[in-house]
Every structure is written in C-alpha cells, then in structure tokens.
Amino acid sequence: xxxxxxxxxxxxxxxxxxxxxxxRAGVIGAGRVAKAVEIIAEMFSDESxxxxxxxxxxxxxxxxxxxxxxLIRKGYIDALVTSGANLVHDLIEAMGGEHHSGSPEADDxxxxxxxxxxxxxxxxxxxxxxxxxxxxxxxxxxxxEEKRRETPxxxxxREIGLRLRDExxxxxxxxxxxxxxxxxxxxxxxxxxxxxxxxxxxxxxxxPLRDFEHFAELVYDxxxxxxxxxGGGVPKHHTLYMNTLRGGLDAAVxxxxxxxxxxxxxxxxxxxxxxxxxxxxTRIVDVYGDAxxxxxxxxxxxxxxxxxTFT
Numbered sequence: 001x002x003x004x005x006x007x008x009x010x011x012x013x014x015x016x017x018x019x020x021x022x023x024r025a026g027v028i029g030a031g032r033v034a035k036a037v038e039i040i041a042e043m044f045s046d047e048s049x050x051x052x053x054x055x056x057x058x059x060x061x062x063x064x065x066x067x068x069x070x071l072i073r074k075g076y077i078d079a080l081v082t083s084g085a086n087l088v089h090d091l092i093e094a095m096g097g098e099h100h101s102g103s104p105e106a107d108d109x110x111x112x113x114x115x116x117x118x119x120x121x122x123x124x125x126x127x128x129x130x131x132x133x134x135x136x137x138x139x140x141x142x143x144x145e146e147k148r149r150e151t152p153x154x155x156x157x158r159e160i161g162l163r164l165r166d167e168x169x170x171x172x173x174x175x176x177x178x179x180x181x182x183x184x185x186x187x188x189x190x191x192x193x194x195x196x197x198x199x200x201x202x203x204x205x206x207x208p209l210r211d212f213e214h215f216a217e218l219v220y221d222x223x224x225x226x227x228x229x230x231g232g233g234v235p236k237h238h239t240l241y242m243n244t245l246r247g248g249l250d251a252a253v254x255x256x257x258x259x260x261x262x263x264x265x266x267x268x269x270x271x272x273x274x275x276x277x278x279x280x281x282t283r284i285v286d287v288y289g290d291a292x293x294x295x296x297x298x299x300x301x302x303x304x305x306x307x308x309t310f311t
C-alpha cells in the first residue's frame with residue numbers, strides 16, 4: 001500500500017505539474033490520468049517504439065484536428081488508425097469548410113429543413129457534403145490511373161493527402177511524413193457512396209487486403225509497439241488485432257466513455273486484451289472520460305515532460 005497524498009494547486013502551474021499532483025494522489029481518475037501521461041511520455045521519448053494512434057468518434061470536428069496533425073508532423077505518431085468520418089471532416093476543413101457549435105436539444109426536423117446535420121452539438125451544413133463530393137472527384141482525377149487500380153486504402157489516402165494544400169490537414173501531414181493512415185471502415189462514411197459512384201465512371205478499385213501487408217510490416221518491424229486509443233469500434237479493434245502478429249502491444253493508453261458490462265469491444269478494458277494476445281505487459285491504463293478533454297491535457301503534459309528531458 002501507498003499513502004494517498006492530497007493534490008495541491010498553485011497559480012501558474014504547468015500542465016505537467018498538475019499531472020504530477022494527480023499522481024501524488026494516484027487513485028481513481030487522477031491516478032489513471034497520471035499513469036497515462038507517464039506511459040505516453042515514455043513512448044514519445046523512446047525511439048524504439050512504433051506508436052499507433054487510434055481514433056473513433058467525431059474527434060476532428062470536435063477540435064482535436066491540430067493536435068493530431070502536430071503529433072504526426074513532429075514525428076510522435078508512426079501510424080494512424082481511424083474511422084472514415086474523421087477523415088471526411090479533415091477533408092471538409094482542408095477544402096475550406098467549417099464546423100459550428102449548436103444546441104444538442106435542437107429540433108432535428110427543423111435542422112433537416114434548414115439543411116443542417118448534427119453530431120450532438122457539432123453542426124455542419126448539409127451542402128458541404130455535396131461540395132466535398134466534387135472536391136474529392138477533382139482530387140481523384142489528378143491521381144494517375146495506375147495508382148487507382150487495386151489500391152490499398154492507405155495508399156489511396158496518401159495520394160489524396162499529397163494533393164491537399166491545407167498544411168494543417170491530417171491527411172496532408174501524414175502523406176508528407178510518410179505516416180500511413182489505415183481506415184478499414186472507410187466506406188462506412190460520407191465518402192463511401194461518392195467513391196463507389198466515382199468507380200462507376202472511372203478506374204477506382206480498392207483492395208483492403210493490401211492494407212494488411214503494410215500494417216503487418218510495421219508490426220513485425222516494431223522493436224516495441226505502443227498505442228493511444230481514443231474511443232472504440234473498428235479502429236480500436238484493428239489496432240489491437242493486428243498487433244497479435246507480434247504477441248501484443250508493449251504499452252497502451254485507452255481513453256473511453258464506453259461501459260464494460262455489455263461485453264462490447266469498445267468498452268473492454270485493456271487488461272481483457274491480454275487474454276487475446278493483443279496486449280502484453282503492464283504498461284497499460286484505461287482512462288474513463290471525454291477524449292476531447294482528456295487527450296489534450298494528457299498529451300500536453302507528456303510533451304512538456306518529453307521536451308524538458310531533451311532540452
């Protein structure tokens with residue numbers, strides 16, 4: 001047993017100072033956040049780690065876009081595993097579209113009449129998706145036909161990213177940093193039907209099995225493998241599942257609001273993944289709460305700790 005020490009706040013304290021105070025208490029959510037900072041700082045500072053960032057939920061339109069693109073730009077992320085929706089919203093921002101805040105209690109029938117779609121309190125004009133379709137078709141037309149034939153999803157996303165001008169785009173940053181983006185459920189997003197429609201008039205054939213080849217190469221080549229998992233669903237499972245090829249992740253942090261009682265993968269604690277060979281070791285922690293709050297705080301503290309080490 002260890003004595004629980006009370007948290008002390010001070011005016012002007014840094015994010016890492018706060019995280020260390022949470023660690024002094026070391027229990028319940030405070031203890032989990034402090035451990036998450038410790039594990040992520042360890043992964044960021046150890047070049048032997050191959051780090052996978054898994055994204056589920058409306059994290060890009062909710063404001064995390066620049067954090068993700070900056071982590072990729074600075075070399076902290078080696079591969080991104082994400083829902084198609086987050087890439088859709090990155091493209092919307094890249095083409096000059098906007099997301100707005102609104103009331104989660106609005107009349108959805110009236111929003112529909114006004115041409116507004118919502119994800120809780122995130123609002124977006126429906127016309128943007130029509131503009132996105134034209135924007136995407138223009139990019140696809142620029143990609144040589146041979147690169148649109150039997151393309152892996154990550155390869156198609158790279159080609160799209162190389163043709164974006166927005167330097168804050170996740171797709172662009174990943175393409176120019178040679179960081180692959182894996183999106184196994186890409187077609188289950190607002191660009192799924194447009195991609196299918198494009199394939200009816202021009203060459204576009206996607207071979208997702210080729211994504212496994214590249215993902216497997218990263219996993220096999222990893223001296224150590226670590227993951228930061230935001231939310232659940234397909235991105236979480238794909239990240240864990242592919243790492244069974246090496247006997248599991250060496251370290252992982254999960255931030256989730258999902259519950260464990262229904263037995264779903266989204267709510268499963270990381271320790272459960274040990275039984276499947278998806279995770280190994282004790283450098284794991286589940287942090288329960290809203291990723292739009294916790295991820296910025298945890299990453300800010302971890303980066304402060306890492307950058308202090310190398311200055």
